[in-house]
């Protein structure tokens with residue numbers, strides 16, 4: 001089988017409110033696909049439809065060729081699910097929690113605590129774990145049954161940078177071993193690092209999808225610098241027809257130009273500065289980043 005996950009025209013409602021309004025995407029076997037989006041965009045709702053938690057209202061979803069809600073008994077043992085909120089028994093230790101869940105997995109992995117860096121917390125009660133450690137225990141439980149398809153809903157929220165990087169390595173190892181992963185995240189760097197392809201959702205729809213390179217293509221390049229104090233923002237030049245966007249950071253005005261190709265506009269800018277004997281602190285020229293595209297989408301700008 002080529003496609004592990006197929007979503008076609010998915011719509012989900014909560015009462016009268018349409019949380020997902022016609023979403024389509026595929027995830028190939030052994031691929032990591034990231035769902036990004038603003039708060040309330042419909043990422044978790046989409047994921048829950050694929051996990052078989054509730055029937056779909058309209059459209060078609062398939063996971064490993066099965067209909068997730070109808071076929072949940074057969075499908076569930078092949079899925080690993082890491083929900084956004086951990087629901088552990090507070091008085092069980094980490095080792096007891098794993099033992100409890102191991103009983104439900106067919107041929108459980110024995111190394112999940114070592115894999116997730118929790119071996120030294122085996123005797124700690126789950127309520128005493130830090131937020132990041134709880135996320136790691138959640139991941140450990142999701143991996144117990146050696147899932148073919150792994151759903152990770154904001155897996156690294158609350159983790160320190162080191163734990164986040166360690167988690168990325170675990171996930172990369174799983175994908176290298178053939179596991180299909182659907183991930184939601186608010187960390188754009190996480191998606192840039194891990195995702196083979198991604199989709200940006202906004203208000204129940206997919207606004208953009210593709211590889212990172214495909215998603216940022218066509219969004220131009222950026223030139224930014226701190227506006228010198230002696231220059232009123234109204235006197236900044238336009239660069240090849242592009243006017244400056246001004247943002248204030250720590251009391252300092254920062255100018256950003258969206259341009260196509262940086263060489264000519266940069267030349268114009270430097271000549272303008274030279275003629276006025278101005279120093280442009282913090283001058284940067286770069287391609288559009290996933291963050292630029294994301295913010296543009298969230299503003300309703302990318303269509």
Ligand SMILES: Nc1ncnc2c1ncn2[C@@H]1O[C@H](COP(=O)(O)OP(=O)(O)OP(=O)(O)O)[C@@H](O)[C@H]1O
Nearest residue numbers: 014015017019037038039040041042043044045046
């Ligand atoms: N059980 C529910 N009943 C009513 N509305 C709900 C329910 N669950 C989610 N919603 C609403 O549906 C919309 C989509 O929620 P969802 O959790 O799927 O978004 P999300 O993209 O995962 O958001 P976040 O990034 O904040 O986790 C939101 O407006 C949310 O308030």
